[in-house]
Amino acid sequence: MYCPTCGWRNADDVARCANCRQELQAAQVGAPGQPRQPYKQQEAFSSQPYAQDPFGSVPDYLVWSILVTVFCFLPFGIVAIVKSAEANSRRDMGDYDGAMRAAQSARMWTFLSLGIALAPFVIFAAVVIVCIIAATKV
Numbered sequence: 233m234y235c236p237t238c239g240w241r242n243a244d245d246v247a248r249c250a251n252c253r254q255e256l257q258a259a260q261v262g263a264p265g266q267p268r269q270p271y272k273q274q275e276a277f278s279s280q281p282y283a284q285d286p287f288g289s290v291p292d293y294l295v296w297s298i299l300v301t302v303f304c305f306l307p308f309g310i311v312a313i314v315k316s317a318e319a320n321s322r323r324d325m326g327d328y329d330g331a332m333r334a335a336q337s338a339r340m341w342t343f344l345s346l347g348i349a350l351a352p353f354v355i356f357a358a359v360v361i362v363c364i365i366a367a368t369k370v
């Protein structure tokens with residue numbers, strides 16, 4: 233084996249380095265243990281996001297709620313943003329049920345805002361269609 237201190241090539245069964253008298257067996261025991269500990273720490277760090285993975289299934293309506301606030305009905309959109317942020321913070325705290333309730337509420341307000349914005353167009357389209365049908369029947 234090679235001496236970890238000076239690099240001298242020793243026989244495998246010697247206890248001390250022939251060149252510098254460094255204890256080889258003590259160094260050999262310490263050497264494999266050293267890379268093992270940072271590897272364990274890395275494993276613990278990388279497993280942490282996986283432990284939170286079930287909470288990752290909470291849907292995030294924050295982008296949609298912001299979009300409907302800007303382009304659709306602002307008051308309902310703001311409620312949707314608040315509920316989306318609440319869902320995210322509850323998910324981060326580990327409150328899965330609360331996060332799901334808040335996310336469902338955010339989705340409801342998002343669709344309400346979208347519906348109010350689209351309602352005039354739907355009504356207008358319906359009136360136009362009725363007028364066209366009425367005109368062609370006359």
Ligand SMILES: [Zn+2]
Nearest residue numbers: 235238249252
């Ligand atoms: Zn040595």
